[in-house]
Amino acid sequence: MNLIKQAHQFSQRALPKRDPNFGKPLDTSHGPILYVEGVTVSFDGFKALNNLNLYVDDGELRCIIGPNGAGKTTMMDVITGKTRPDEGSVYFGQQIDLLNLSEHQIARGGIGRKFQKPTIFEALTVYENLELATAADKRVWFTLTQSLSAEQTDRIDSVVRQIGLLSEVQRPAGLLSHGQKQWLEIGMLLMQSPRVLLVDEPVAGMTGEETERTAELLTSLAGDHSVIVVEHDMAFVRSIARQVTVLHQGSVLAEGTMDQVQNNPKVIEVYLGE
């Protein structure tokens, strides 16, 4: 088979079916905004996720902890469409089957993900980065030469205040501190008005003061958004956590308040054994 034909067949296979509920108002009338049920992901026979169940409520702030290799990143990869599970179901609200959507559709459809390493445009100002994040067409020159609607400028204004970068708005992003860059990246996700925000190790490399401000930012976002934070820094988790899920060997080991999970003998054993 020639390469072009092969590539075509692959792209046909990789293309997910369009979910008929995609784009409709999200149905969270029965509580959870995110359902991960019976999800298993195997890599060469090794189960990175093993019958994982996770339910996140609308507006909740959930912390996910677990030792190295517990499956935290794989779980986020499944929710955001980067990895397809071998088994299980993943729903956004009651009706949107995320397994039928591409990574791009999931991101545009209301699930934003912040990776550890910021992907901001360092040569552009804070404002321009936020402006670019509002645009459907991401070509930089095109976006920056279009005029913004009043609604878009209001949104940038509100986000820039929310992320605490009002005084830096005209600074090139490359000149921001490490913490400020992380907040800008969160701001860029907020421009898309996501219902769910997945945040991977938000305070890695931050100063104590930046960590505190990040805690304030993430807690302020809960309510309007469901925020799922994966973090190894236990002091930070304690400072923001309401409900904590502990993953171990691809499954949920324990769930509850920080005190409940920290006093759970199974959790103590897993962490001491690390």
Ligand SMILES: Nc1ncnc2c1ncn2[C@@H]1O[C@H](COP(=O)(O)OP(=O)(O)OP(=O)(O)O)[C@@H](O)[C@H]1O
């Ligand atoms: N693409 C892959 N191929 C093979 N094994 C993988 C792949 N991705 C993840 N794994 C394995 O799956 C397991 C879970 O990995 P994952 O990265 O999800 O864990 P984690 O909880 O995010 O760990 P960490 O806290 O170290 O980032 C690990 O044993 C990892 O080596």
